[in-house]
Amino acid sequence: MESREKMLRMYRYMLAIRQFEHKAGDLFTRDAVRGSIHLYIGQEAVAVGVCSALEPGDYVVSTHRGHGHCIAKGGRLREMMAELLGKATGYCKGRGGSMHIADFGSGILGANGIVGGGIAIAVGAAFSAKYLKNGRVSVCFFGDGAVNQGIFHEALNLAAVWKVPAIFVCENNLYALSTPFRDAFAIEHVVDRAAGYGVPGCCVDGNDVLAVYEAAREACARARGGGGPTLIEAVTYRMDGHFRGDPCLYRSKQEVEEWAARDPITRFRAKLIESKVASAEELAAIEDEVRAEVEDAVRFALESPDPSPQDMLNDIYA
Amino acid sequence: MREITYAQALREALREEMKRDESVILIGEDIGIHGGAFSVTKGLMEEFGPERVRNTPISEAGFVGAAIGAALTGLRPVAEIMYVDFSTIAMDQIVNQAAKLRFMTGGKTCVPLVLRTQGGAGRGNAAQHSQSLEAWYAHVPGLLVVMPSSPYDAKGLLKSSIRDNNPIIFIEHKLLYATKGEVPDEGQEYLVPIGKADIKRKGSDVTIVTWSLMVRKALSAAEILAEDGIAAEVVDVRTLRPLDTETIVESVKRTGRCVVVHEACKTGGFGAEVVARVVEEAFDYLDAPVLRVAAADTPIPYSKTLEDWVIPSEADIVSAVRRVVDG
Numbered sequence: 001m002e003s004r005e006k007m008l009r010m011y012r013y014m015l016a017i018r019q020f021e022h023k024a025g026d027l028f029t030r031d032a033v034r035g036s037i038h039l040y041i042g043q044e045a046v047a048v049g050v051c052s053a054l055e056p057g058d059y060v061v062s063t064h065r066g067h068g069h070c071i072a073k074g075g076r077l078r079e080m081m082a083e084l085l086g087k088a089t090g091y092c093k094g095r096g097g098s099m100h101i102a103d104f105g106s107g108i109l110g111a112n113g114i115v116g117g118g119i120a121i122a123v124g125a126a127f128s129a130k131y132l133k134n135g136r137v138s139v140c141f142f143g144d145g146a147v148n149q150g151i152f153h154e155a156l157n158l159a160a161v162w163k164v165p166a167i168f169v170c171e172n173n174l175y176a177l178s179t180p181f182r183d184a185f186a187i188e189h190v191v192d193r194a195a196g197y198g199v200p201g202c203c204v205d206g207n208d209v210l211a212v213y214e215a216a217r218e219a220c221a222r223a224r225g226g227g228g229p230t231l232i233e234a235v236t237y238r239m240d241g242h243f244r245g246d247p248c249l250y251r252s253k254q255e256v257e258e259w260a261a262r263d264p265i266t267r268f269r270a271k272l273i274e275s276k277v278a279s280a281e282e283l284a285a286i287e288d289e290v291r292a293e294v295e296d297a298v299r300f301a302l303e304s305p306d307p308s309p310q311d312m313l314n315d316i317y318a
Numbered sequence: 319m320r321e322i323t324y325a326q327a328l329r330e331a332l333r334e335e336m337k338r339d340e341s342v343i344l345i346g347e348d349i350g351i352h353g354g355a356f357s358v359t360k361g362l363m364e365e366f367g368p369e370r371v372r373n374t375p376i377s378e379a380g381f382v383g384a385a386i387g388a389a390l391t392g393l394r395p396v397a398e399i400m401y402v403d404f405s406t407i408a409m410d411q412i413v414n415q416a417a418k419l420r421f422m423t424g425g426k427t428c429v430p431l432v433l434r435t436q437g438g439a440g441r442g443n444a445a446q447h448s449q450s451l452e453a454w455y456a457h458v459p460g461l462l463v464v465m466p467s468s469p470y471d472a473k474g475l476l477k478s479s480i481r482d483n484n485p486i487i488f489i490e491h492k493l494l495y496a497t498k499g500e501v502p503d504e505g506q507e508y509l510v511p512i513g514k515a516d517i518k519r520k521g522s523d524v525t526i527v528t529w530s531l532m533v534r535k536a537l538s539a540a541e542i543l544a545e546d547g548i549a550a551e552v553v554d555v556r557t558l559r560p561l562d563t564e565t566i567v568e569s570v571k572r573t574g575r576c577v578v579v580h581e582a583c584k585t586g587g588f589g590a591e592v593v594a595r596v597v598e599e600a601f602d603y604l605d606a607p608v609l610r611v612a613a614a615d616t617p618i619p620y621s622k623t624l625e626d627w628v629i630p631s632e633a634d635i636v637s638a639v640r641r642v643v644d645g
Contacts, residue, residue, distance in 0.1 A: 059391065061387075090424070091423070091424065091426075092422060092423045092424035092426070093424035093425070094424075095421055095422055095423070095424045095425075096422040096423060096424065100422035100423060102422075102423040102426065102427070104390075104423075104426055104427050109387070109390055109391070110419065110422070110423060112415075113414075114410055114414050114415070117383075117410055117411075117414060117415055118415075119383070120379065120380045120381075120382070120383020120384050120386070120387065120411065121383050121384070121386050121387035121390065121411075121415065122387060123380070123383065123384045123387060124383060124384035124385055124386055124387020124388040124389070124390070124391070124395075125387040125388070125390060125391045126387075127384055127387070127388050127393075128387070128388045128391040128392050128393045129391070131343065131369060131388075131393065132392055132393075138387070150379065151379050151380060151383065151410070151411075154375075154377035154379055154380025154381075154383075155380050155383065155384070157375055157377065157380070158374065158375060158377055158380045158381065158384055161375060162372075314425065315420060315421050315424060315425030316420070316421050316459050316460055317420070317460070317462075317484050318420060318425075318428035318429075318430075318482075318483035318484050
């Protein structure tokens with residue numbers, strides 16, 4: 001069993017993601033967030049389970065559904081929310097928005113608007129860690145949709161051949177936008193592909209934060225020990241649509257309700273109380289603190305100034 | 319001064335920069351013991367080891383992506399794409415990732431990546447191994463595009479590119495590798511700045527703006543024209559992005575006439591950009607329409623007869639210059 005402190009931190013991060021996403025969704029509905037927004041609600045256990053196994057210097061490469069990865073890796077809510085609102089104080093000074101948040105100081109090498117676009121980049125970060133002998137690992141998150149992009153094949157093979165400290169985390173939320181997993185794969189599990197690259201793989205319950213954490217810890221140990229990459233498939237479910245406003249015509253209400261019953265936060269909360277790690281009162285106090293932090297982030301973002309076009313032109317070339 | 323080939327000059331640039339800076343690594347297909355498809359990296363794996371001269375599987379998108387990731391995290395990779403035609407396979411990584419990462423993240427990172435590749439026709443490699451795709455890359459904010467024509471420029475520009483903090487598309491020409499030119503001795507350090515054109519021949523009657531292999535054809539055309547008393551100035555832009563508009567415009571203001579020559583096909587070619595800038599900034603100085611000499615709008619054919627017909631020749635350049643000079 002992990003330390004109490006660690007488990008409560010996991011709970012806090014999962015809650016922060018959930019509440020941040022609810023606020024972001026509200027702000028999108030109110031037109032304060034532009035473009036499109038892909039919420040992480042329902043998948044919190046994956047980002048938090050994996051990032052809880054990482055060191056501060058380790059790298060994370062994220063996706064279009066990336067807010068959760070960023071928060072779990074230590075991204076600051078204020079700068080994230082300000083970026084969603086396109087403000088000068090945002091992580092990317094309003095250049096990137098929801099799909100491009102990065103925090104290089106926290107090892108967050110960036111979300112990505114191209115499905116699968118970050119997988120090879122993560123391999124390169126893992127290579128530099130190996131070359132520079134800095135002991136870091138590089139984690140790449142991606143969805144089941146990305147697994148059918150060509151770059152997935154190229155990147156996994158390259159990582160395996162070069163034996164770099166990379167951890168590939170497929171968040172299988174059962175739909176690539178509207179396309180169900182069974183229509184896009186002729187195999188049972190994403191992880192079945194691991195053998196094709198000579199890479200160890202495992203499939204975990206992506207709604208069980210401790211199960212994800214254990215799998216990530218094992219993969220980290222392998223990577224840091226020179227054992228090369230691992231493919232983890234975390235089976236989960238996004239409770240919101242592909243994007244906010246998605247009518248979700250492709251899945252049944254019943255299915256959504258079944259997955260709601262497996263909510264990762266509710267489950268973890270029950271477990272913490274049942275195993276006497278924390279009392280309901282203690283958890284409620286954490287919930288209040290997180291709510292205040294998210295509200296502070298929203299206030300900070302709303303009060304922040306817009307960026308200036310002149311300043312923007314300096315960021316194209318180094 | 320000693321004379322070495324364009325390929326040797328590139329190899330020296332790689333070797334000198336790898337000696338100078340341990341963060342410089344090479345990534346690409348068959349660049350190890352094979353020494354690269356055009357022998358540019360020959361001997362470097364033996365000298366620097368397989369950790370730094372990294373052979374890859376045939377995975378252009380994969381290894382360009384890996385080079386980007388390495389560039390984001392402290393290394394200065396030089397990735398080699400064997401033919402510029404194959405860069406199409408890595409297009410997402412080049413255009414959506416490398417070019418935009420700095421901008422999208424608010425200028426908080428940079429991608430010090432050199433993507434060496436080679437293009438051009440003339441060897442019967444046909445339509446998928448002979449293209450000139452520089453205009454595509456010059457169209458993307460965030461990328462720099464470098465195309466040296468001589469061994470001296472090749473070495474100096476490659477060294478500058480490796481030290482630059484931006485993603486650079488460095489396009490060599492397959493017919494230039496064996497050409498020779500004067501280059502200072504190895505160890506006698508010099509750099510050629512990115513974004514600075516070079517006047518390869520002075521002249522007062524007409525400005526020929528060109529790059530890569532076509533610089534050599536323009537210089538031979540200028541010799542022929544000189545016999546008729548026409549003094550052509552040959553401006554080698556050397557880098558397409560950033561383009562040294564100042565040198566081009568200053569030359570056109572002196573000569574009053576301009577012909578742009580490139581090996582890529584005409585429609586949507588980078589020549590259109592050069593012509594537009596000349597017209598925008600030197601219209602009042604022009605004594606004749608600005609002309610383009612470019613390849614025909616066709617895929618590159620295999621047969622020598624057909625290939626020669628498609629690619630601009632000295633005669634095509636001479637005839638275009640005569641048109642603008644004689645009116």
